[in-house]
Amino acid sequence: MKLITSHQNLDFDGLASMVACSKLHADALMAFSGNLEQEVKRFYSFYKNVLPIKYSNKIRLEMVKELILVDIHTSDRIGKFSEIINHVPVTIYDHHFPADKAIEGAQLDMKPYGATVTLLIEKLMAAKIPVNPFEATLFTLGIYADTNCLTFNNTTSNDAKALAWLLEMEANLEIVNEYVRDAWSHDHEHIFSTLLNNAETHEINHFRIGIATYESDTFVNEIGIIANKMLEVLRADAVFMIVRMESRCYIIGRSMENNVNIPFVLEPFGGAGHPRAASATIKDGLPFQLKPQLLTSLKERIKPQVVAREIMSRPVKTIQSGLSIEEANKILLRYGHTGMPVINEQQQICGIISRTDIEKAMNHHLGHAPVKAFMSHEVISISADTSVGDINELLVTHNIGRLPVMEDDQIIGIVTRTDLLKYLHGSHASYWYQKIFLDPDVETFNCRQALEQLSSNIFELLRTAGTVGDELNQNVYVVGGFVRDLMLKTDNWDIDFVTEGDGIVFAKALHQAVGGKLTVHPQFETAVIRLSSHITLDVVTARREYYEYPAALPKVEKSNIWSDLFRRDFTINCMAICLNQSSFGDMSDYFGGMKDLQNKSIRVLYNLSFIEDPTRIFRAIRFAARLGFHLEVSTRQFLQQALQNDMIRRLSHDRIREEFLHMIREQESFHHSMTLMKELGVFQALHSGFIVQSHTLERLKGIRFAMEGFRQLSPSSFNQTVVMLMQIMSEVPPAYLEEVCQILVANQTLIQQMMKSMNQRDTIYHILKEDEVDRFTIYQLLRPHTEEALMFFYNDSDDPYIRHYIAFYLLKLRHIQLTISGNDLKSLGINPGPIYRRILDNVLKAKVLGTIYDHDGELKYAENLYNRLKEAPHA
Numbered sequence: 001m002k003l004i005t006s007h008q009n010l011d012f013d014g015l016a017s018m019v020a021c022s023k024l025h026a027d028a029l030m031a032f033s034g035n036l037e038q039e040v041k042r043f044y045s046f047y048k049n050v051l052p053i054k055y056s057n058k059i060r061l062e063m064v065k066e067l068i069l070v071d072i073h074t075s076d077r078i079g080k081f082s083e084i085i086n087h088v089p090v091t092i093y094d095h096h097f098p099a100d101k102a103i104e105g106a107q108l109d110m111k112p113y114g115a116t117v118t119l120l121i122e123k124l125m126a127a128k129i130p131v132n133p134f135e136a137t138l139f140t141l142g143i144y145a146d147t148n149c150l151t152f153n154n155t156t157s158n159d160a161k162a163l164a165w166l167l168e169m170e171a172n173l174e175i176v177n178e179y180v181r182d183a184w185s186h187d188h189e190h191i192f193s194t195l196l197n198n199a200e201t202h203e204i205n206h207f208r209i210g211i212a213t214y215e216s217d218t219f220v221n222e223i224g225i226i227a228n229k230m231l232e233v234l235r236a237d238a239v240f241m242i243v244r245m246e247s248r249c250y251i252i253g254r255s256m257e258n259n260v261n262i263p264f265v266l267e268p269f270g271g272a273g274h275p276r277a278a279s280a281t282i283k284d285g286l287p288f289q290l291k292p293q294l295l296t297s298l299k300e301r302i303k304p305q306v307v308a309r310e311i312m313s314r315p316v317k318t319i320q321s322g323l324s325i326e327e328a329n330k331i332l333l334r335y336g337h338t339g340m341p342v343i344n345e346q347q348q349i350c351g352i353i354s355r356t357d358i359e360k361a362m363n364h365h366l367g368h369a370p371v372k373a374f375m376s377h378e379v380i381s382i383s384a385d386t387s388v389g390d391i392n393e394l395l396v397t398h399n400i401g402r403l404p405v406m407e408d409d410q411i412i413g414i415v416t417r418t419d420l421l422k423y424l425h426g427s428h429a430s431y432w433y434q435k436i437f438l439d440p441d442v443e444t445f446n447c448r449q450a451l452e453q454l455s456s457n458i459f460e461l462l463r464t465a466g467t468v469g470d471e472l473n474q475n476v477y478v479v480g481g482f483v484r485d486l487m488l489k490t491d492n493w494d495i496d497f498v499t500e501g502d503g504i505v506f507a508k509a510l511h512q513a514v515g516g517k518l519t520v521h522p523q524f525e526t527a528v529i530r531l532s533s534h535i536t537l538d539v540v541t542a543r544r545e546y547y548e549y550p551a552a553l554p555k556v557e558k559s560n561i562w563s564d565l566f567r568r569d570f571t572i573n574c575m576a577i578c579l580n581q582s583s584f585g586d587m588s589d590y591f592g593g594m595k596d597l598q599n600k601s602i603r604v605l606y607n608l609s610f611i612e613d614p615t616r617i618f619r620a621i622r623f624a625a626r627l628g629f630h631l632e633v634s635t636r637q638f639l640q641q642a643l644q645n646d647m648i649r650r651l652s653h654d655r656i657r658e659e660f661l662h663m664i665r666e667q668e669s670f671h672h673s674m675t676l677m678k679e680l681g682v683f684q685a686l687h688s689g690f691i692v693q694s695h696t697l698e699r700l701k702g703i704r705f706a707m708e709g710f711r712q713l714s715p716s717s718f719n720q721t722v723v724m725l726m727q728i729m730s731e732v733p734p735a736y737l738e739e740v741c742q743i744l745v746a747n748q749t750l751i752q753q754m755m756k757s758m759n760q761r762d763t764i765y766h767i768l769k770e771d772e773v774d775r776f777t778i779y780q781l782l783r784p785h786t787e788e789a790l791m792f793f794y795n796d797s798d799d800p801y802i803r804h805y806i807a808f809y810l811l812k813l814r815h816i817q818l819t820i821s822g823n824d825l826k827s828l829g830i831n832p833g834p835i836y837r838r839i840l841d842n843v844l845k846a847k848v849l850g851t852i853y854d855h856d857g858e859l860k861y862a863e864n865l866y867n868r869l870k871e872a873p874h875a
Contacts, residue, residue, distance in 0.1 A: 001029055003064045005056075005081055007072040008034030012179065013115045015040055016142025017070035019051065020120035021093060023129055026637055028068060031059050033079040039179050043141075046396055049338075049417060050134060056080055064088055071095070071116040073102040093120055095146075114147035114155040121162040130633060136169035137176060144180045174256070174276075177228065187220045192229055195241055199234060204298050206305035206387035207260055210239035211294065213287035219245045224279070227254040237305075237389055238262070240294060242287040249285030251294065253278055259303040268297050308391060309384035311423045312405045312413030318343045319371055321350055326367035329358045336606075341404050341411060342375045349404055349411050351375035381406045382415065388423060391415055422590070447577050448585030450486055458495075461514060461537075465497055466579030468509045474501030477561055477576040477588070484572050487597055488627070493534045498564050498576065503527065503541030510539065543567070562590055569616045570623065571596045571603045596632070603632040610642035614651050617642060617682065618659035625663075625672035636680075643685040653743050656686065660744055664724050671701045674728065686743055689736025692728065699727050699795055706795040713810040718787040726754055726792040734759055757789035764793065768802045775813060776848045782809045816848050819855045820862060828863050839865055 004021050006014035010032060018030050030053040036044060044051060056079050066089045067081060073094040075082040090106040095116045102108055111119045117139050124131065131139065143163050147155040150163070167173075191214055199212035210230055223243060230239040231254050238255040251269055253262040255276040262278035263271055269290070271280030282290065319328050319340045332340065332355055339354035353375040361367065361374045380394060381404045394403060395417055405413040451459055462478060469476030477498045485492035499506045504520055507527030511518040516531040525541040542564040565574040571593040578586045587594075596603050602624050610616050617639055624631055631639065642648070648656075663673045675697055677683055683690040707720060725744055732740050737758060741751045764781055767773065782790060782805075794806045820843065822836050830836070839862050846852050852861050 001063050002027055002066040002068065003059065003081070004028045004030045004068045004070065005033045005078060006070050007077040008079055009077075010034070010036045010040055011071075012037075012040055012043075012138075012145035013117055013142040014071040015044070016115075016117040016139045017093065017120055018053065019135060019138055020117050020124060020131075021068060021070050023131070023135075023633075024120065024123055024127070025068060028066075029054065029059075031056055033077070033081055042396065043179055045399055046392075046417075047134070049401070066091070069093070069103075069106075070120070073099055073106070073108065073110065075103055095119065111158075112154070112156070114150070114159040115143045116146075117142035118156075118159045118162045121165065122158065125162075125165055131166075131169050133170040133172060136166040136171035140166045140171040140173070140176050141179055144176055149180060178232070178256070187218075188223065188226055191216075191220060191223060191243070192226050195226065195230065195243075196233060199230070199239075201234060201236060202295065202298070205259075205302050206307060206385075206389070207237040207257060207302060208235070208389060209260070209298055209302075210234040210236040211242070211291060212239070213242045213244075213291060215244040215287060217246065223250075224252055224254075224277070227252050227277075230254070231256060235393075240265075240298075242290050242294065244285070244287055247284060249282045249287060249290060251280045251282070251290065257305070259305055261301070261303075265294075265297050265301045267301075268293065305387045305389065306423060307384065307388070308382050308386045308403075308405050308415050309413065311388070311419050312384075312415045313419055314413040316341060316404070316411050316414045318349075318411070319353060321345075321370065321372040321375070323371050324367060325358055325361040325369050325371060325374060328353060328371050329362060329367070332358065338416075339402055341379070341402075341414065342371055343411075348409065349379055349381070349406070351377050352379055352400075352402065352404075354401065379404065381411075383407065384412065388420065391420060395420065446585040447483075447486070447587050451577070451585055453489075454486075458535075461495070461531075461535075462579055463584070464513050465510055466581055466584055468506060468513055469499060469501075469580050470582075472501060472506055472509060474499045474506055475561065476506065476579045478579060479561075479565065479576040480568065480573050483575040483577055483587070484593070484597065486577075487575075487594065494536050494538065496538045496540065497579075498540050498542050498561060500542045500560055503539050507539040510537070540564070561588060565590060566605060569604065569609070569613075569619055571605060572601075572623070572629075574605065600627070600629040601632045602629050602635060604635045604638060607634070607638050610639050611645070611647055614642060614647040615655055615659055617648060618656075618663065621673050621676045621680070621682070622659075622663050622666065622669070625669035625676060626666055640680060643681055646685070648682070648685050654746070656743055657746060660725075661721065664721050667704055670724070671697065671703075674700050687736065687740050689733055690729075690740050690743075691731045691733070693731045696727065696731050699730070700724070703727060703795050707791060710791050710794055713807050718791055722750065722754065722786075722788040723791045723795070726758060726788065727795060729754075729758070730761075730792075730796055753786055753789070757785045757792065760785075761793065761796070765797060765799070765802055768805045769799060773805060774849065776845050778805050778809050779813045779816070779848045782806065783814075813848060816844075818844050818847065818858060820858045824859060825862060825866075828859070828866065830866055835866070835869065838869075 002025060004018050004025065006018050015036075022028055022030055032053060032055050034056065044053075061080065061084050064081075064084055067084060068091045069078065070093045072078065073092045073096060075085050085103050090103055092102060092106045092108050092110065093116060094110045095113045095118070099108060099110055109119065113119055121139060140163060143159050143166075144150070147159055150160060194214050195212035199210050202209045202211065212230065223241070227239055227241055230236070230241065237257045238253065238260040240251060240253045243250045243252065251266060251271065253266060253271075255262050258275065261275050263275065265271075266278055266280040269280035269282055271278050317331070317335055317337065317340055319331060319342050321342050321344050328340075332338070339352055341349050342351040342353050344350045351372065353371050357374045357376070361369060380398055380400065382391060382394065384405055384407055386405075391403060395401070402414055402416045404411050405415060451462060465476055465478070478495060479498045480496045482492050482495050497506075503525050504522060504527055507518065507520065507529065511529050514529065514531065516529045516537070518527060518529050520527045525543070527539045529537040529539070531537065542561050561576055565576055565588070568574045571591045573593070574589075574591045575593040576588040578584065578588070591605055602620050604610065604616065604620070620631060620635065620639060623629065663670060666673070674692070678692045678697065683692045703724065707723065729737065729740055729744070737755055738751065741754060745751050745754070767777065767781055785793075790806055790810065794803055797803060818840060820840070822832065825836055825839060826832065830839070842865055843852070843858050843862050846861055847858065852858055
């Protein structure tokens with residue numbers, strides 16, 4: 001394997017460089033070589049679920065075939081990995097100079113930048129490899145930490161350019177500010193110490209607020225940076241410094257939370273500034289007088305902090321303590337959880353079991369052992385009123401991934417690290433929504449205005465669905481492709497409703513309200529209402545899906561809207577709009593679908609998506625082609641990994657055919673779909689002999705135009721799908737043709753017809769290219785083939801003579817047939833026998849060549865031919 005590592009006592013530049021390097025070397029594994037700096041450790045502890053980095057004790061040196069070092073070029077601080085530097089190729093990315101002690105023989109990529117991650121960012125930019133907001137934030141931390149926020153002398157313009165790009169990629173400076181320390185003067189140090197000594201902390205609406213005072217006759221500039229330090233040291237959600245210098249008093253506030261709006265708090269004092277950083281100046285003010293006034297304003301003007309009940313997941317999946325480790329493993333895999341609470345026979349929580357615990361037990365062949373033997377017995381729980389700040393502290397301090405929410409000794413919910421991350425950072429995507437649809441001060445995204453732009457019958461239909469949901473006390477959403485196309489301003493008459501409740505009950509009530517034809521599928525808890533020839537309503541009970549093995553059909557159970565959206569394929573299809581009256585138009589976009597629409601990106605929700613359902617490979621290509629979008633980098637990698645692992649061959653031929661038919665029906669984007677299929681290697685993943693050349697793609701590009709021209713020659717209908725399938729398979733070697741046909745075509749008779757024509761194609765082309773080809777040769781050559789085959793020949797060939805002869809056959813020869821039969825020959829006194837076939841064939845040839853034209857001419861020609869044959873029986 002290829003391994004990426006950095007120096008011991010890892011700093012932010014080292015961590016950022018490892019992650020940036022992993023994007024350039026997607027096939028490499030990351031591992032720490034030793035300890036982490038305290039702030040880096042705190043950062044990694046919180047974000048380790050999204051940073052797939054192993055510790056060195058998990059790496060077997062004999063498995064490492066290539067070593068990549070970042071932010072270091074010597075071997076003295078890379079721990080045990082120094083043992084292999086002389087045995088494997090080594091590549092180094094670093095910014096430390098001089099390089100005279102670099103590992104001998106290593107491939108060096110070094111530049112004297114302020115941070116190593118800068119040179120790796122330049123490579124990402126050059127390769128046009130995008131980064132997500134979290135990665136951009138980490139890379140920004142790396143640059144800021146090693147350049148002291150671009151103030152050290154070793155800072156270069158390249159660092160600033162890289163930082164500008166990262167800000168474009170939505171780096172979160174609030175997170176950066178939490179981990180990067182500012183420089184300050186001796187005066188700042190003195191003021192800071194004084195403030196810290198008299199600082200008080202107050203809990204106001206679940207927020208930790210720090211207040212400190214200071215008085216001096218000397219004025220000091222830029223004391224705002226002290227407030228940032230106070231935030232760090234006090235670990236508060238907001239701090240306020242009341243500082244009197246010379247004859248004025250200054251109140252300076254800094255906040256980590258949107259709910260603590262500093263200008264709003266300081267409004268009674270004439271304060272102004274940004275929501276999280278503001279100040280007020282009070283002439284002749286005194287700290288001891290202003291402090292109680294400030295506390296009053298804080299209590300009146302701080303919005304209550306979000307608490308556990310608002311972000312917790314419910315209902316909670318639990319595991320019985322007596323269940324076996326093997327069964328618990330299946331449950332965790334089924335629900336995609338990394339851990340679950342354990343309950344005893346009295347249904348009381350008695351422990352927590354994590355995936356790590358289960359994997360350890362499984363590795364020791366203890367799958368039969370009960371869960372209670374391996375669970376963690378010390379359960380740290382919270383109440384429904386525990387604040388987000390306290391939850392964050394508990395998760396980081398105890399290095400745990402989940403906190404059960406308890407009420408009256410019963411578990412009513414659970415808050416995971418993922419739940420907290422969604423709350424803390426999920427708001428970034430909403431800026432896109434708000435910029436287009438909302439006033440910047442509004443925190444929620446509502447699509448009502450977009451819905452009102454729909455035709456009146458569709459809008460009223462949605463309002464009616466919401467009203468029915470209210471009457472049944474069910475939350476009702478319109479979801480999926482309808483929402484996607486609403487945002488793209490594209491018509492979509494297939495409307496999908498999801499209800500958190502009984503979908504069939506809702507469907508029957510909706511049917512009573514809107515009419516149409518109702519079809520119910522009780523086994524799937526779904527229903528369909530067909531209102532007209534072009535409007536279909538699909539009703540689904542909110543559900544979640546799990547896959548028992550790769551490429552299996554999903555198992556389904558009831559759930560909530562989040563789980564229902566999470567089971568879907570791509571983020572752009574995972575948005576929902578509430579239709580209930582109280583929340584009509586409110587969008588749920590848990591997975592950043594709107595942002596991906598903006599970026600024209602197809603992105604899966606999780607990395608095993610293509611493994612669990614390989615048909616998503618086809619759908620990803622189809623959506624990219626139809627919408628003109630691109631496959632997001634990680635999604636493309638996951639797709640290709642699924643192909644390399646032969647996941648697509650686990651699909652039944654029926655499911656593959658269905659996806660191919662969807663692509664063929666979308667004629668506008670069909671050529672683009674096939675181009676992506678070839679580019680990604682899907683054809684040869686289906687069958688090693690499924691060869692598609694550039695020539696084939698060119699033929700597909702013009703096939704619609706060719707078919708339109710062909711219809712003028714042959715007004716009778718032909719099956720376009722068969723023509724396109726023949727063209728797709730036109731380069732498949734004859735030895736593999738039947739096997740490839742079996743994948744794409746179910747009808748065995750049709751397979752034989754297609755193979756017959758495709759196998760005779762070269763012979764037909766060769767004969768039709770000869771200098772002089774008579775009418776009967778053309779007739780004999782083309783008559784055995786279906787209209788689909790003739791259309792295929794017409795589109796497939798470049799030669800104008802071949803196209804001319806096919807057109808001539810269709811216009812002049814195709815309908816020629818004999819009007820006489822054996823009965824007519826018998827009436828001429830010809831005794832039945834093999835001579836009948838000989839005479840009829842010759843009559844047909846003469847008619848095709850234009851020697852005879854009608855029934856009488858056929859009879860006369862047959863009689864004359866018979867007489868000649870009698871006179872020369874051996875002729």
